Each structure stands twice: as C-alpha cells, then as structure tokens.
Amino acid sequence: MVDAVLNDTGALPQQRTRRRTGLRKAMQRKSTIAFLMALPLILLILLLVLYPALYSIHLATLNKSMERFVGFGNFLFLFKRETFWMVVQQSCIFAITAVVFKAIIGFFVAHAVHNIPAKGQRKWRGMLLVPWVIPPAMSTLAWLWLFDPSYSAFNWVLALFGIGPIPWTGDANWARFSVILVNVWIGAPFFMIMYLAALKSVPEQLYEAAAIDGANFWQRMWFVTLPMMRNIIAITALFSLIVTFANFDIVRILTAGGPIDKTHVFATWSFRVGIEGGDIPLGATVSLFMVPILTIAAIFILRDITKRGNEA
Amino acid sequence: MSATAGNVPGTRSRYGSMSRDRRWALRWSYFFLVLFAIFFLTPPIYMFITSLKTSAEISAATNPWWVYNPTLGNYVELLTSPSYLTYFRNSAIVSIFTVTITMLISVPAAFALSRMRFWGSTTLATGVFLTYLVPETLLFLPLFKMFAVFNDWTGIELINRWWVLLLLYPTLTVPFATWLMIGYFASIPKELDEAALMDGANYRQILTKVFIPVALPGLIAATIFAFTVSWAQFLYPLAFTTSADQLVLPVGIITSLIKGDVFNWGQIMTGALLGAAPPLIIYAFLMDYYIAGLTAGATKG
Numbered sequence: 001m002v003d004a005v006l007n008d009t010g011a012l013p014q015q016r017t018r019r020r021t022g023l024r025k026a027m028q029r030k031s032t033i034a035f036l037m038a039l040p041l042i043l044l045i046l047l048l049v050l051y052p053a054l055y056s057i058h059l060a061t062l063n064k065s066m067e068r069f070v071g072f073g074n075f076l077f078l079f080k081r082e083t084f085w086m087v088v089q090q091s092c093i094f095a096i097t098a099v100v101f102k103a104i105i106g107f108f109v110a111h112a113v114h115n116i117p118a119k120g121q122r123k124w125r126g127m128l129l130v131p132w133v134i135p136p137a138m139s140t141l142a143w144l145w146l147f148d149p150s151y152s153a154f155n156w157v158l159a160l161f162g163i164g165p166i167p168w169t170g171d172a173n174w175a176r177f178s179v180i181l182v183n184v185w186i187g188a189p190f191f192m193i194m195y196l197a198a199l200k201s202v203p204e205q206l207y208e209a210a211a212i213d214g215a216n217f218w219q220r221m222w223f224v225t226l227p228m229m230r231n232i233i234a235i236t237a238l239f240s241l242i243v244t245f246a247n248f249d250i251v252r253i254l255t256a257g258g259p260i261d262k263t264h265v266f267a268t269w270s271f272r273v274g275i276e277g278g279d280i281p282l283g284a285t286v287s288l289f290m291v292p293i294l295t296i297a298a299i300f301i302l303r304d305i306t307k308r309g310n311e312a
Numbered sequence: 313m314s315a316t317a318g319n320v321p322g323t324r325s326r327y328g329s330m331s332r333d334r335r336w337a338l339r340w341s342y343f344f345l346v347l348f349a350i351f352f353l354t355p356p357i358y359m360f361i362t363s364l365k366t367s368a369e370i371s372a373a374t375n376p377w378w379v380y381n382p383t384l385g386n387y388v389e390l391l392t393s394p395s396y397l398t399y400f401r402n403s404a405i406v407s408i409f410t411v412t413i414t415m416l417i418s419v420p421a422a423f424a425l426s427r428m429r430f431w432g433s434t435t436l437a438t439g440v441f442l443t444y445l446v447p448e449t450l451l452f453l454p455l456f457k458m459f460a461v462f463n464d465w466t467g468i469e470l471i472n473r474w475w476v477l478l479l480l481y482p483t484l485t486v487p488f489a490t491w492l493m494i495g496y497f498a499s500i501p502k503e504l505d506e507a508a509l510m511d512g513a514n515y516r517q518i519l520t521k522v523f524i525p526v527a528l529p530g531l532i533a534a535t536i537f538a539f540t541v542s543w544a545q546f547l548y549p550l551a552f553t554t555s556a557d558q559l560v561l562p563v564g565i566i567t568s569l570i571k572g573d574v575f576n577w578g579q580i581m582t583g584a585l586l587g588a589a590p591p592l593i594i595y596a597f598l599m600d601y602y603i604a605g606l607t608a609g610a611t612k613g
Contacts, residue, residue, distance in 0.1 A: 033515055034428035038436065041421035041490060048483045049443050052454035059454055066457075109348050115341040124345055126599055131352050133595045133602075135544030137562035138584040142355035145362060145577050153358060153376040189352065190606065197607040217333065246447030249546045253566065267449035267547075274453045275551050284453045291450070298445045302438070 059284040066281060074285040083261050083269075088289070091265040093176065095245040095293075098183040102244075103237055105184065106191020113192070114199045125196065132189040140253040143182045144169075147254070172262035175255050179263055182250050187243075191236055198232035199225070235304055238297045245293055266290045356588070363387070363582040370577050386582040396583060398557055399564030402474050403543060403587075406560055410481040410542040411535055414489050417482065418534065422493030423519050427505065437494060444487035448480075452551050455480065459552075474558045480548045485538040492537070492608050496530030497523055533605030536598060540591045561587040 063070045078084040113124050131139060146153050147168035155165045168178045202225060210220045226233075248267040251257065257264035257272060264272070266289055274283020362370065364382040374380060390396045424430070425437050459470040470476045500523060508518045524531060549563045556568060565583040569576055595602050 030428050030515075031430035034424035034430040034433065037420040037424035037428075038430075038433070040417040041440070041486060042436065044417060044482060044486055045439060045443050048455070048479065049446055049451065049487075052451045052458060053446065055458060056450070056454035059457060105348070108344055112341040112344040112348075115337055116345070122599075124349070125603075126596075127349055128345075128352055129595075129599075129603070130356060130592070132606075133540070133591050134356060134588040135540075135546075135562060135591060137544065137546040137566070138588045139355055141565070141580055141584045142359045145575075145581060146355060146358060148575075148577075151370065151376065151577075156376050185352065185355070188348075193603055193606055217337070242445055242447065246449045248449050252546075252550075267447075270449070270453065271547070271551065275456070280453050280457050287450050287453060290447070294445065294447070294450075298442060301445070302441070 056284040056288060059281045060288055062281045064279045064281060074282050077282070078285060083264070084286070086261060087264045087266060087269045087286070090176065090263060091245060091290075094180060094183070094247075094251075094263075094265055095241060098180050098187065098244050099237055099240050101180070101184045102187040102191050102240060103233070105188040106195050106236075107233075109188070109192045110195035110199055113196055125193070128192055129189045131186050132193075136186055136249040137253060139186065140182055140250050143178075143185075144254055147178055169255050170259060172259055175259060175263045179251050179254055182254060183244060183247065186250070187240055191240065194232055194236040195229065198229040202228045231304060235301055238301045238304075242294055242297050245297075246290055356585075359581045359585045359588075362577055363585050365578050367576065367578055386578045387586075390579060390582050390586065395556055395564070395568055399559050399561045399568075400586075402559060402564075403561040404590075406474060406477045406481065407539050407542040409478050410485060411538045413478065413482050414485040414538040415531070415535060418486050418490040418493055419524070419531070420519065422490045422497055423515075423523060425490070426494045426497035428515070440487050440490050440494075443483075444491060448484060448545075448547050451483070452547055456551060471552055472554050472558055474553060474560070476552050477542075477545075477548060477560070480552065481542045481545060484545065485541050488541075489534040489538055492534045492605060493527065493530055495608055496527040500526050529601060529604060530608070532598065532601045533608065536594055536602050537605045539594065543591055 059066070060074055061069055061071055063073070109128060113121055113128070116124065145151075149167065149170055152165070152168060154168070158164075158166065167174050169175045206224050206228070207220060210224050215223065245265075246267055247265060248271065251263055251265050251268045252271070255263045257268050261269075266286055270283040270286035272283075273286055274280050277283070358377070361377065361379055363386050364379045364384070366381065366383055366385060369379070369381060421440075425433055425440075456471070459476065463469050463471070470479070504522055504526070505518050508522050513521065544562070545560075546562045549560045553559055553563065556564075559567065561583075565580060565587060569580045569583055
C-alpha cells in the first residue's frame with residue numbers, strides 16, 4: 001500500500017490515467033460486473049451467516065462470562081446433565097415422528113386431491129394449504145387456546161363422549177403428543193403441495209399402460225407412482241427434517257419446554273439457556289448439536305439436486 | 313410385473329370393476345378431503361369464533377364452538393389500542409423493507425450467477441443453497457453476541473431496535489429468493505439475451521428490459537416468499553427486541569396480551585387472526601404464485 005502511494009506521488013498524471021483506463025477496462029470485463037452484482041449477496045452470506053456460524057464454535061469454547069477459554073468444558077458439562085440427554089431424545093422423537101406423519105398425511109391428501117375432478121381441485125387445494133400460510137406463531141396460539149387446561153374446546157367435545165379431560169399440555173407425554181400434532185398440522189400441507197406437484201408430473205400414459213397390464217390400485221401405486229415420486233418424496237422429507245429439527249416457534253409458544261423440561265428441543269433449550277439464562281456460550285454449545293443432523297440432511301439434498309442438475 | 317398375470321381371468325368384468333373402482337376411489341377421496349379439511353381448518357375457524365366472544369362468554373360453561381352473543385368488541389378494542397397498532401406498523405415496515413432489500417440483493421446476484429460466470433460463481437450458487445438450509449435457531453446466539461460486541465466497539469446500539477431485524481431477516485429470505493430467481497433466469501432461453509446484446513443492450517438493460525419482465529412470475533413468487541417469512545418470523549424479534557414500542561406482531565401479541573397468568577383469549581385470538589390476515593389475503597389473491605414459489609424450491613434447480 002505504502003509504495004503504491006509513493007509511486008503515485010512520484011510519477012505523475014501519466015500513470016494515473018493509465019491506471020484509470022485499466023480500471024475501466026476491468027470494470028467492463030463481464031466477470032467483474034458479475035462479481036459486483038453478486039457482492040451484496042456474498043457480503044451478506046459471509047458476515048451474517050458464515051461468520052456467526054464459525055463464531056458460535058468459538059463461543060462454545062468459552063466460559064459463561066466469555067472471558068476464559070474452557071475448551072470442551074461446555075460439551076463435557078452438557079454430557080453430564082440429564083436435561084441435555086432428554087433434549088436430544090425429545091428433539092429426535094419430535095422431528096422424526098412429525099416428519100413421518102406429515103409425509104403420510106401429505107401423501108394421502110395429495111392423492112385425494114389428485115383423484116377428484118379437476119374442476120374442484122383448485123378449491124380444495126386452496127383450503128388445505130391454509131395452515132401453512134398462517135404464521136406459525138399465530139396458529140400455535142389458536143392451538144394453545146384449544147388445549148387450554150380449563151376451557152379446552154377439544155375436551156368439551158370429548159366430554160360429550162364421556163372421555164375425561166385430557167391434560168394436553170400438562171402431562172409430559174400428552175404435551176409431547178401435542179407439539180407433534182401442531183407441527184404435523186402446520187407442515188402436512190407443504191407435503192401435500194409438493195406431492196401434488198409430483199403427481200401431476202407423472203405421465204398419464206404410464207397409468208394407462210399399467211391399467212392395460214391389469215395392475216390394480218396398489219400395484220399402480222407401488223410400481224408407477226412411488227418410483228416416479230421418489231425424488232420429491234426424499235427431498236421434501238429432508239427439507240422438512242431440517243426445518244422440524246430446528247423448530248422453535250411451536251414448542252416455545254405451546255409448552256415453553258414444560259412440563260419440567262420434558263418437551264424442550266435443541267432450539268428452545270438453547271434459547272432458554274442462552275438468552276433467558278444469560279449463558280450464551282452454553283446456549284451456543286446446545287445449538288451446535290443440531291449441526292451433525294442438519295449436515296447429513298443437507299448433503300443428501302445437495303447430492304440429489306446436483307444429480308438432477310446433471311441429468312437435465 | 314409377474315403379479316399382473318394372476319389378475320387376468322376376470323377379463324369380462326374388468327370394465328364394470330374399473331368404473332366401480334373409480335367410483336369408490338372418488339368416494340374415499342372426498343371422505344379424506346372432508347376429514348382433513350376439518351382437521352386443517354378447525355384452529356383458524358375456532359380463532360374466528362373466539363374473537364367474536366366477550367370475556368364473560370369465554371369463561372362461561374357453554375358450548376365453546378358456538379357464539380351466543382356475537383360482538384365486534386375485541387376488534388374495536390385492538391384496532392384502537394396504540395400498542396397493537398404499533399406492533400402492526402412495526403411488522404409492516406420491517407416486512408416491506410425486508411422485501412425491498414431482499415429483491416435488491418437477490419435479483420442482480422441471481423442474474424450474475426445464472427448468466428455471467430465469474431471465478432467461484434458455481435461454488436457461490438451452491439453456497440447460496442446451503443445458506444438457505446442453515447436454520448435461524450443456529451445463528452441467533454452468535455449474532456446476539458456479535459451485535460453486543462459491535463456495540464462495544466462502535467457505540468451503535470443494535471439490540472432492542474426494530475431495524476436490527478432488517479439486518480437479520482435478509483439472512484432468511486435472500487438465499488431462497490436468489491435460488492428461486494436463479495432457477496427462473498436459467499430457464500430463459502439464451503437466444504433472448506443474445507438478441508438483446510446484438511441490439512446493443514448492456515447488462516443493466518438486459519436485466520431490466522428482458523429478464524425481469526420475462527421472469528416476473530418468479531419475481532412475484534420470491535416477493536411473496538420474502539414477505540411471508542419476514543411477517544411470520546418469531547425467534548429473531550423475540551431474542552433481539554424487548555421494549556414494547558420495538559416489537560413486531562407475533563412477539564407483541566404474546567408478550568403484551570398475556571399479562572402474567574391472565575390470558576385474555578378473546579383479544580389474543582383477535583390479534584392473532586388480524587396478524588394472520590395479510591399473508592392470508594396475499595395467498596387468497598396470488599395463490600398460484602405462492603404455490604409456484606413453494607414448489608420451485610425443490611422441483612427446480
């Protein structure tokens with residue numbers, strides 16, 4: 001830097017003009033323009049995604065006041081806590097059960113929509129996607145009210161059949177069921193839309209050929225529909241796995257992790273520890289445990305996408 | 313397909329059975345649709361039912377699914393309450409700015425990545441997609457600490473200001489919007505921009521006069537996506553803003569309408585319903601674009 005400035009002052013306008021034309025030429029080069037157009041995006045990713053991601057690894061090695069390096073101290077501390085293992089277990093149960101049910105419901109509803117006459121499909125599809133459109137924080141509040149301990153509208157209906165009041169959010173197992181139910185409710189429409197798009201892309205001739213060969217409903221499903229949809233099913237499930245595993249809104253609003261931390265997932269517990277408990281390093285450590293599963297899912301998605309990119 | 317051979321004997325009854333099959337399939341389809349429509353629509357409908365009730369009726373032991381004395385009191389009260397209007401205004405401002413920032417960043421970037429190659433551009437495209445997969449729950453703590461350190465260095469307070477969300481929300485919207493636009497731009501035939509180049513257009517003109525008009529559906533889908541994501545975001549405002557005048561809707565409803573252990577359910581449901589209205593209205597009018605944006609994430613690319 002310094003000698004550039006010295007040069008500049010020493011040797012004169014000539015060089016300055018040469019540099020300016022050089023700069024202009026560089027500016028006109030396609031790749032430079034392209035780079036400049038992508039620069040805001042690059043800065044955003046580097047400063048607000050990549051840097052914090054790496055910074056959280058650094059944070060995880062500090063003590064609570066963030067003054068002393070403790071190495072793996074936070075990790076070892078977590079391994080000794082029973083709550084942590086409960087969170088691991090609950091996160092896995094929550095994510096896997098929710099994704100499986102979302103996929104099954106989405107699959108059936110997509111088939112149902114696909115089966116009815118084309119005229120009515122739009123209307124039904126529009127209606128069935130509503131849970132996905134409402135902001136999750138808002139719809140979870142509606143569920144919280146439906147699950148209210150004393151005024152639960154579900155319990156009122158169940159009481160008509162003589163079924164006793166269910167402690168939707170009060171009992172650990174029911175609370176686990178409730179958070180999964182709400183998650184399935186919000187996420188199933190997304191699967192429905194994806195599967196419907198996939199179903200529409202299966203060529204009708206394949207079904208005709210299968211019907212001529214005498215395939216029944218289940219055979220058509222198994223040998224035609226599923227192989228044609230396999231990619232979409234996989235990629236939707238992986239997407240959803242990532243989103244569900246990192247879910248925060250539903251658990252936070254519905255149970256806030258209770259009763260006695262039984263429904264905490266990684267996201268809500270790291271919020272509890274990091275923001276509410278003021279121990280940012282420990283919270284960062286908790287959230288880092290999401291990384292392995294997210295990475296595995298991301299690798300599979302990426303492989304699938306590049307594979308299809310090559311085919312196209 | 314060895315199983316098919318076994319099914320052949322009933323050739324004569326095939327036609328009859330096929331149409332009967334189809335009729336049954338149709339019945340089952342409608343059965344499932346009605347069942348799941350009830351499941352999917354119960355909470356929003358119950359929100360609406362509750363929003364029409366007075367507090368007295370909510371705590372009465374009557375049928376919760378019916379409104380005996382409908383009233384618009386909750387709506388009037390919320391729409392004249394300064395704090396609720398503040399949340400609504402904050403949400404609107406944050407969302408509109410986020411959408412603008414998102415489009416300003418992602419459209420040029422998508423154009424550059426889909427048409428003009430530069431060193432590392434393919435890596436960057438993959439990186440954009442990976443960024444989309446990074447959940448906000450992984451980043452909120454390091455970002456919180458980063459902004460605190462930033463405040464120590466520069467004296468600029470970022471935490472507990474609504475505009476800090478303008479820094480945070482683009483990390484959620486830009487990667488997907490860029491990815492979506494790359495897909496749309498890539499589907500535009502090369503001949504189109506070559507023709508424009510031949511006519512002496514520069515890159516800015518190609519982008520504004522050719523690509524943006526042609527990829528308008530994608531642009532609308534990305535805009536809708538950015539808006540709904542920033543309108544619905546809950547974790548960032550919950551962690552980064554605390555004063556009542558800086559809150560956005562989802563957090564505002566939860567922190568201010570729930571006072572201690574007292575839940576004013578009539579108002580909470582009204583607030584949530586009004587808060588859900590903007591995305592629902594957009595969805596009602598632009599459903600096809602909404603769905604295009606939804607499915608493009610995985611089917612394109």
